[in-house]
Amino acid sequence: MSQDNGQPSPDFVDSIVERILDSYRELGGINHLEGPNLPSRQSVERIVESLQSIVFPGFRAEENLDLEGLRYATGQRVVEVSRALTVEVEKSLRYTCRTRGDCKWRGDCRTEAEHIVREILGGIPDIRRRLNLDVHAADRGDPAARSQEEVILAYPGVEAILVHRIAHELWVREVAMLPRIMSELIHGKTGIDIHPGAQIGDSFFIDHGTGVVIGETTIIGNNVKLYQGVTLGALSVQKELANRKRHPTIEDDVTIYAGATILGGDTTVGHGSIIGGNVWLTESVPPYSRLYHNPTQSRARRSVG
Numbered sequence: 001m002s003q004d005n006g007q008p009s010p011d012f013v014d015s016i017v018e019r020i021l022d023s024y025r026e027l028g029g030i031n032h033l034e035g036p037n038l039p040s041r042q043s044v045e046r047i048v049e050s051l052q053s054i055v056f057p058g059f060r061a062e063e064n065l066d067l068e069g070l071r072y073a074t075g076q077r078v079v080e081v082s083r084a085l086t087v088e089v090e091k092s093l094r095y096t097c098r099t100r101g102d103c104k105w106r107g108d109c110r111t112e113a114e115h116i117v118r119e120i121l122g123g124i125p126d127i128r129r130r131l132n133l134d135v136h137a138a139d140r141g142d143p144a145a146r147s148q149e150e151v152i153l154a155y156p157g158v159e160a161i162l163v164h165r166i167a168h169e170l171w172v173r174e175v176a177m178l179p180r181i182m183s184e185l186i187h188g189k190t191g192i193d194i195h196p197g198a199q200i201g202d203s204f205f206i207d208h209g210t211g212v213v214i215g216e217t218t219i220i221g222n223n224v225k226l227y228q229g230v231t232l233g234a235l236s237v238q239k240e241l242a243n244r245k246r247h248p249t250i251e252d253d254v255t256i257y258a259g260a261t262i263l264g265g266d267t268t269v270g271h272g273s274i275i276g277g278n279v280w281l282t283e284s285v286p287p288y289s290r291l292y293h294n295p296t297q298s299r300a301r302r303s304v305g
Helices: 010-026 041-055 067-100 109-122 124-141 148-154 156-172 178-190
Strands: 231-233 261-263 289-293 298-302
Touching (some): 041 067, 041 124, 041 156, 067 178, 109 124, 109 156, 124 148, 124 156, 156 178
Parallel strands (some): 231 261
Antiparallel strands (some): 289 298
16 A cells, blocks of 8 residues: 555555546536636635725735825736736636526627626725725724724624625626625635625624625615624525525615524515514514514514604
8 A cells, every 4th residue: 555655555546546537427516627717716815805905905914005105006906906807707707608508798708807897896986985884884883893994904794795795796797606706705704694696785784793694685775784693594495496586675774683584585674673683584574663582472563763
């Protein structure tokens, strides 16, 4: 099995390699061989970090920029992100063409990728406007917050919504896999799982954040606040329902406390409502509802407001 130097013998290596190759032939569904390159997680991670620096300039430890330095640094990052993101978007588009068996871009995936990236980068000022509202919402909504700078540097919910707002722009442009890679990278880092398809309004705040799940067809209005462990999920996970609205709608000015679970595409939480901790909700509630949980039942009370 091994030689005197501790290395495995050539015969042993050959036998292992042959068995692995046999598994490649037998289990083709988990191979990606002789096909176009797939998006690179490592590259996507670097792109996300660069986009974070563009969106929140001056918050990286190595940065100390005046306005002139900021112009140069931003220009350099925009060029770097544009190049790297175009490569990954093109890979994603080519994957879509291959899996569909045709190409809606008539084979010119490179030009379409460049167009998409220009739109994404051109939309950064609006993304920053919305993130500014998210940061204000966190600073205003958490008594423990000492400053907006602390919120940007230390609050996982802000980082998660930043990545989501970028990933969502890719998602609505039908870029395959890339937005999911982005959402899963930030999920692993923050414990917050937001599907890039979810539609999320302005001034959104996730407090603490760990264990929050927001499903693909969720619609969230403005001024919504979630606590840790909240699930906005589907009542059914049947594959044939993939193209239907499966996740709830949360209207404006709603607060959902820790551990609450709200399920179903027909479920709407009316504006101004408060959903208490550990509530299990599978039906709509009207505006200004107050829903609480106790060990034996949940009870709803309509309040005036």
